[in-house]
Amino acid sequence: MLEPRIVVELRNIVGADGVIDKHEQLRTYESDGLTNFRIVPALVVLPTSTEQVQAVVRVCHREHIPFVPRGSGTGLSGGALPFAGGILISLARMRQILKVDLPNQRVVVQPGVINLWITQRIAPHGYYYAPDPSSQQVCSIGGNVAENSGGPHCLKYGFTVNHVLGMKFVMPDGEVMEVGGPTFDSPGYDLPGIIVGSEGTLGIATEVTLRILRKPEAVQTAMASFDTTDAAGEAVSGIIAAGIVPAAIEMMDKLAIEACEASVHAGYPLDVGAVLLVELDGPRTEVSQLLQRVEEICRRAGAIEFRLAHTDEERTLMWKGRKAAFAAMGRVSPNYIVQDGVIPRTALPQILREIEELSRRAGLRVANVFHAGDGNLHPLVLYDQRIAGQEHEAEELSGEIIRRCVAHGGSITGEHGVGMEKKQHMLAMFTEADLATHQLIRCAINPDNLCNPDKVYPTPRLCGEVPGPYQPHPIELAGLAERF
Amino acid sequence: MKVSTQSLQETLGSLAEGGVQLATESDVVTGVQPYVVAAPGSEQEVASVLAYANREGLKVLVRGGGTQLNTGLPPRDGDILLSTTRLNQVVEYAPHDMTVMVQAGLRLVDLQSYLARARQWLALDPVLSPGATIGGIISTNVSGARRMRYGGVRDQIIGIRVVLSDGTIAKGGGKVIKNVAGYDLPKLFTGALGTLGVIVAATFRLYPLRAASRTVVLTASTPAPLCDLAVRVIASTLEPTALDVMSLWATTKPLDQPDSTPQSTRASTGGLYVMAVRFEMEPESADEQAAALVDMARAEASSSPYSDVQTIQGEAEERLWRQVAIDYTLASDAANALILKASVLPTDVASWLESLEHTAQQESLNVRWRAHAGHGLIFARLAGDEAALVTAVDQLRSAASVGQGSLVVVDAPPALASKVDVWGTLPGQTFEVMRRLKVRFDPNYTLNPGRFVGGI
Numbered sequence: 036m037l038e039p040r041i042v043v044e045l046r047n048i049v050g051a052d053g054v055i056d057k058h059e060q061l062r063t064y065e066s067d068g069l070t071n072f073r074i075v076p077a078l079v080v081l082p083t084s085t086e087q088v089q090a091v092v093r094v095c096h097r098e099h100i101p102f103v104p105r106g107s108g109t110g111l112s113g114g115a116l117p118f119a120g121g122i123l124i125s126l127a128r129m130r131q132i133l134k135v136d137l138p139n140q141r142v143v144v145q146p147g148v149i150n151l152w153i154t155q156r157i158a159p160h161g162y163y164y165a166p167d168p169s170s171q172q173v174c175s176i177g178g179n180v181a182e183n184s185g186g187p188h189c190l191k192y193g194f195t196v197n198h199v200l201g202m203k204f205v206m207p208d209g210e211v212m213e214v215g216g217p218t219f220d221s222p223g224y225d226l227p228g229i230i231v232g233s234e235g236t237l238g239i240a241t242e243v244t245l246r247i248l249r250k251p252e253a254v255q256t257a258m259a260s261f262d263t264t265d266a267a268g269e270a271v272s273g274i275i276a277a278g279i280v281p282a283a284i285e286m287m288d289k290l291a292i293e294a295c296e297a298s299v300h301a302g303y304p305l306d307v308g309a310v311l312l313v314e315l316d317g318p319r320t321e322v323s324q325l326l327q328r329v330e331e332i333c334r335r336a337g338a339i340e341f342r343l344a345h346t347d348e349e350r351t352l353m354w355k356g357r358k359a360a361f362a363a364m365g366r367v368s369p370n371y372i373v374q375d376g377v378i379p380r381t382a383l384p385q386i387l388r389e390i391e392e393l394s395r396r397a398g399l400r401v402a403n404v405f406h407a408g409d410g411n412l413h414p415l416v417l418y419d420q421r422i423a424g425q426e427h428e429a430e431e432l433s434g435e436i437i438r439r440c441v442a443h444g445g446s447i448t449g450e451h452g453v454g455m456e457k458k459q460h461m462l463a464m465f466t467e468a469d470l471a472t473h474q475l476i477r478c479a480i481n482p483d484n485l486c487n488p489d490k491v492y493p494t495p496r497l498c499g500e501v502p503g504p505y506q507p508h509p510i511e512l513a514g515l516a517e518r519f
Numbered sequence: 520m521k522v523s524t525q526s527l528q529e530t531l532g533s534l535a536e537g538g539v540q541l542a543t544e545s546d547v548v549t550g551v552q553p554y555v556v557a558a559p560g561s562e563q564e565v566a567s568v569l570a571y572a573n574r575e576g577l578k579v580l581v582r583g584g585g586t587q588l589n590t591g592l593p594p595r596d597g598d599i600l601l602s603t604t605r606l607n608q609v610v611e612y613a614p615h616d617m618t619v620m621v622q623a624g625l626r627l628v629d630l631q632s633y634l635a636r637a638r639q640w641l642a643l644d645p646v647l648s649p650g651a652t653i654g655g656i657i658s659t660n661v662s663g664a665r666r667m668r669y670g671g672v673r674d675q676i677i678g679i680r681v682v683l684s685d686g687t688i689a690k691g692g693g694k695v696i697k698n699v700a701g702y703d704l705p706k707l708f709t710g711a712l713g714t715l716g717v718i719v720a721a722t723f724r725l726y727p728l729r730a731a732s733r734t735v736v737l738t739a740s741t742p743a744p745l746c747d748l749a750v751r752v753i754a755s756t757l758e759p760t761a762l763d764v765m766s767l768w769a770t771t772k773p774l775d776q777p778d779s780t781p782q783s784t785r786a787s788t789g790g791l792y793v794m795a796v797r798f799e800m801e802p803e804s805a806d807e808q809a810a811a812l813v814d815m816a817r818a819e820a821s822s823s824p825y826s827d828v829q830t831i832q833g834e835a836e837e838r839l840w841r842q843v844a845i846d847y848t849l850a851s852d853a854a855n856a857l858i859l860k861a862s863v864l865p866t867d868v869a870s871w872l873e874s875l876e877h878t879a880q881q882e883s884l885n886v887r888w889r890a891h892a893g894h895g896l897i898f899a900r901l902a903g904d905e906a907a908l909v910t911a912v913d914q915l916r917s918a919a920s921v922g923q924g925s926l927v928v929v930d931a932p933p934a935l936a937s938k939v940d941v942w943g944t945l946p947g948q949t950f951e952v953m954r955r956l957k958v959r960f961d962p963n964y965t966l967n968p969g970r971f972v973g974g975i
Binding site: 137138141182190193197206210211212214216217218222224231233250251275276278279317321324377378381406409411444445447449450451452453457464465466468469470471472473474476478479492 | 613615616617618638670671673674681683687689690691693694695697698699700702704706707709710711715726727728750753754755756758800801803804807808860862863864865866894895923924925927942945946948949950951952953955956958959960971972
């Protein structure tokens with residue numbers, strides 16, 4: 036419980052309607068998109084400006100109260116899981132697009148702005164914001180910045196970090212700083228580069244400058260179906276080997292296709308082993324030439340069908356199935372765990388066989404949806420919570436898949452983040468020395484570890500005030516030079 | 520120094536076997552003469568050398584190919600020059616995954632020819648002499664004309680191995696393109712000028728080489744109409760990989776062959792400024808896009824400001840790009856000259872260039888420049904009186920900051936570098952965070968002391 040005087044002070048900062056302290060209302064915030072971790076926060080505050088965020092953080096810092104920033108709460112790794120007894124700072128009321136600069140292809144937005152709103156706002160002028168996580172209709176830019184969110188189109192256009200140029204940023208001690216800016220290569224260390232993807236452990240972005248892109252002359256989306264995931268994987272390899280960089284290339288296996296069809300009727304064929312979605316964009320002539328080549332490659336790999344989206348509606352529908360994949364699992368299973376491992380793309384056939392074997396051994400079904408172009412897998416381990424022990428078995432299976440990804444030279448997470456969920460897997464990827472080195476960054480910016488504590492790293496490093504022994508250089512002793 | 524040069528050489532020799540020599544005059548780093556050059560043959564040896572130096576209070580300067588040693592402030596001090604030249608291997612190349620892991624001392628030109636055999640490349644085209652190494656390119660965050668399509672170093676690097684000043688060997692990122700596990704060490708070390716640790720290896724994503732290339736060249740008597748066209752190109756659906764506007768002098772380096780620019784450009788009397796727009800894609804689209812740009816330029820009123828509009832390809836095109844590929848660094852004997860890099864918004868390029876030409880005229884400075892108008896980075900070479908150069912840098916920096924841009928001096932002879940404001944002043948809180956990062960990573964200021972922003 037927080038002392039009443041603190042609640043009063045916070046209420047004075049954000050207004051009475053900006054503080055939530057009723058237990059039943061607080062429960063709304065007990066988890067993010069990863070619902071198997073739940074902690075009810077002591078208090079939720081909803082600031083509306085940088086100044087309010089700063090004032091709230093200052094109180095937390097002064098009183099030594101841990102705090103957790105939260106955007107839309109759609110994250111899938113528990114990054115916005117509250118800290119017991121701490122404050123949750125929701126940025127959901129900071130929802131303004133502050134600036135649109137089309138000629139320079141920049142926008143400045145507040146962190147609560149929903150990802151899709153940006154594209155909606157600029158689409159009439161022929162522009163779009165490239166990172167497109169499947170949750171883009173609800174997820175916030177602040178959350179995207181925290182998680183370095185990806186999406187299908189990251190293969191060609193990069194992740195959130197490649198689109199963030201600058202930020203106004205409230206540090207864990209309540210100081211505000213500007214990092215980066217609207218132009219490239221701001222002098223000094225690449226602070227936007229380390230803040231993006233730090234999962235809310237370094238502070239709170241209150242304004243974000245993003246790069247937007249001109250819509251290409253042509254976009255073509257095609258769906259190809261195959262008997263097996265191996266055949267589909269061969270087609271993906273063929274496309275990449277031909278020197279083609281598609282805007283997106285996505286794969287779904289049989290179980291995933293069934294679930295998607297039952298859920299949104301995207302028009303995927305049901306009697307096949309795998310479906311590929313391939314999207315090409317660029318100059319019209321090039322797109323149609325490359326599309327022909329993609330079709331040939333797919334046919335050679337044994338495509339049963341190769342279907343082109345002829346209208347925007349058809350294209351949207353093809354994507355709707357894919358983007359609804361996680362939610363659609365509800366149609367085929369009461370519960371599921373989604374994983375986010377990455378492998379070098381060429382290890383795809385192997386890892387799929389391993390997943391199949393693991394699934395068979397555990398007696399649990401696994402549906403596979405993935406960004407085939409960059410090897411980011413989303414195996415969905417299906418289970419029934421009501422059956423005793425099955426949740427645990429599903430967690431075990433899911434963990435084993437992650438370990439296999441790392442064994443293939445991949446990563447434990449491609450876009451969902453480490454959060455609470457995958458902390459224990461960090462040691463599969465990194466040595467103790469690696470992790471201690473990473474945490475030097477946290478020690479520089481969040482030394483008291485009040486900002487989103489207990490996330491990302493399995494054992495938080497104690498920072499200490501004066502790092503390392505300092506030995507003056509002889510030349511300094513001689514008074515010839517001064518240390519900065 | 521607490522130890523004699525000889526005993527330092529012996530000690531280091533035992534830590535980096537076969538890689539330690541007494542430093543000579545050619546090892547001077549912007550006026551600072553190190554005692555010993557250590558070229559470790561493994562990351563373990565790098566760790567041993569650094570741990571020793573750090574313990575003994577010796578300062579370490581880091582050198583790759585030595586092509587950009589004038590970048591940054593002159594170091595406060597330097598006892599040991601650590602050279603990465605022996606760490607020059609391709610560690611792992613996965614052509615079908617389009618990734619490559621290389622040691623830091625590998626030269627970019629060598630990597631590119633290695634990758635070209637599989638028709639791939641690392642999408643970085645900085646204008647540096649062939650000695651430039653991967654580690655140096657990461658540390659200086661230098662990029663080239665094609666950044667507008669492919670992004671810079673931070674957009675290509677996916678993994679890194681570094682050695683900290685206390686000898687800790689650590690990695691960040693990995694070898695897959697998509698990976699969000701842990702803080703982004705690769706980006707932190709990009710552009711850090713070797714002040715946080717020594718990069719020993721890095722992993723990059725790669726791109727396929729494109730099927731065809733065309734370049735549209737046109738000239739004008741002032742930069743403004745070219746910059747205006749550049750802004751219209753960016754707003755169109757044309758997809759150039761490079762979009763450069765430059766002073767004609769930028770295309771005629773003194774040592775170059777006389778036939779180095781396209782005939783009509785050289786013959787032209789009206790065109791003092793050149794624009795070159797490159798399209799790299801399937802041949803038919805490259806032709807179409809080049810034609811569309813030519814139409815765009817000609818669609819101006821009858822009194823078109825553009826002359827010598829032409830599309831080139833093949834050898835002539837390659838020659839043009841080699842030709843303009845100068846000027847990120849100074850000739851080694853250049854005195855009273857500097858190279859600066861301004862970063863402005865694409866719509867501010869024209870007005871900043873105006874300031875540049877104006878300042879040069881006012882201060883009687885010789886100037887030539889090359890603007891990557893598609894992404895707003897401009898490289899300019901200024902030569903003339905020392906005091907005038909100092910003034911010009913300040914004026915041009917404030918001109919850049921009007922549109923929230925920045926300016927840094929990337930090359931200047933040591934005597935000049937200690938007089939001009941190389942980095943400019945960062946906002947207090949932003950700088951404070953950078954200082955804290957430095958203190959955490961290199962508490963004794965062992966590495967490249969004093970070279971970075973604010974004397975970090």
